[in-house]
Amino acid sequence: MNEPLLELEDVHFSYGEERRVLCGLDFRLGPGEHVGLVGGNGCGKTTFLRLLVGLIKPTAGTVRVFGKARRQEGDFHEVRRRVGLVFQDADDQLFCPTVLEDVAFGPLNLGQSREQAGAAARETLRGLGLEGFEDRVTYHLSGGEKRLVSLATVLAMKPHVLLLDEPTGGLDAEAAQRVIETVSGLPYASIIVSHDSNVLDGLTNRVLALRDGRLAER
Amino acid sequence: MIIFPQSERETCIHRLDPRVRAATGFLFAVVVCLSQSPPVLAASFATALALLALARPDRGRTVRGLAALNLFMLLLAVFLPPFVAGEAAWRIGSVAWSREGLWRAGTIAIRANSILLALMALLGAMEPAHLGLALCRLGCPEKLAHILLFMIRYVEVIHREYHRLRDAMRMRGFRAACDRRTCQAYGYLVGLLLVRSLDRSDRIVEAMKCRGFRGHFHLLIPLRIRAWDLLFATLAAADVAWLSWMEWR
Secondary structure, eight states: OOSSSSSEEEEEEEEETTTEEEEEEEEETTTTOOEEEOOTTSSSHHHHHHTTTSSOOOSSSEEEEEEEEOOSSHHHHHHHEEEEEEEHHHHOOOOSSHHHHHHHHHHHHHOOOOHHHHHHHHHHHHHOOTTTTTSSBGGGGGGGHHHHHHHHHHHOOSEEEEEETTTTTTTTTHHHHHHHHHHHTTOSSSOOOOOOOOHHHHHSSEEEEEEEEEEEEO | OOSSOOOOOOOOTTSOOOOHHHHHHHHHHHHHHHHHHHHHHHHHHHHHHHHHHOOOOHHHHHHHHHHHHHHHHHHHHSGGGGGGOOOOEEEETEEEEHHHHHHHHHHHHHOOOOOOOOHHHHHHHHHHHHHEEEEEEEETHHHHHHHHHHHHHHHHHHHHHHHHHHHHHHTTTOOSSSSSSHHHHHHHHHHHHHHHHHHHHHHHHHHHTTTTTTTTOSSSOOOOOOOOHHHHHHHHOOOOHHEEEEEEE
16 A cells, blocks of 8 residues: 555644543545545644644654654654645735735745746646736735635645645635635645535545544544 | 735836835934934935925825824924923913923924935835835844734734624624723723734744745845946935034034
């Protein structure tokens, strides 16, 4: 079998003493897999995604990404270059004044020159049908546009794995459909947290449920 | 609420490199702050007007900015002179407005107006990102420049959040009054805004880290010093040098 891209082994996580979120969770994501993740509010879905990119560290257990165990902040720098996480609230993700600058932010951090980063940003925007958005002001975009642009900011880094947190949350049917169409055309392995059955049916090939701190096939 | 309008008009000031604009503004402000003599103050006011004529900023905004500043200056003219010793110009009861105090308030007003006009001309319509970049390149600590940029980006989001919370309060029948409950409610509102902003800032920095951020901004816009920048910088330096010479010769 192919080596998994992302792997969690017996991972525990709690916020302080009283809120245990994950207890003994195991998970593997293989190449080409598209996993959907469901679960009640506050059951730890976002926590799970944040663990995978090292924004928080497990209280116990192992996080292995691309075949290597990752423990410290430094281990995750490489992970974040290759695993793209799209946040739930686009206002958290988009912080530059203009769309082009925001989309070029990641490529510039990867060490690309201004010309390369600018070109990568434009190309990504074109790929998502967002031509003409380059000089728009990020905080004047509509909810659906913000979501697509925040997807673009991650895709511009050409990730190997895509993590989406509620990609259609708060969008109307049309905007949601546009996001689904966009994501379904992407070649990356992915984990998608969502409650939207259109998203789960259209974008994932298996769905896991997070309950009592563990994952189970649904 | 929009702090920086998108009104980059193409005048010769706007074609300048942001570093030249920021540095000129800073030097001019320092010299004007320190100068005392009437000819220098007059000359610096004239310089500010000249810059304004070159930049031609939006008239309404300029007038509003000046009005806000001069309202404050008016307060200064009322409250400063009684505390400055000297010959009385007016007297009401036991309070005397000294000539020296009026003169001092007047010079402060001229300085403040000169600096405001010059900065409006030089920095007024500058893209915030350019300003942040210029400050970084001029040796301003990167953290301060970041704070400025984030303030500009998120003040709008926080403002919207404030309105959502206010609306939610109003929907439940809240009316602001001058009582303890209102103070308490506003206390909660401000406290919640701070907590939410802090949470949001944590999420923003996480989103940035996920895109490879390691503490430095790499900028998309190239900065280039051209002939016009050199000419303007030379003229500005000469003007500032002349003002300083008149003041401290």
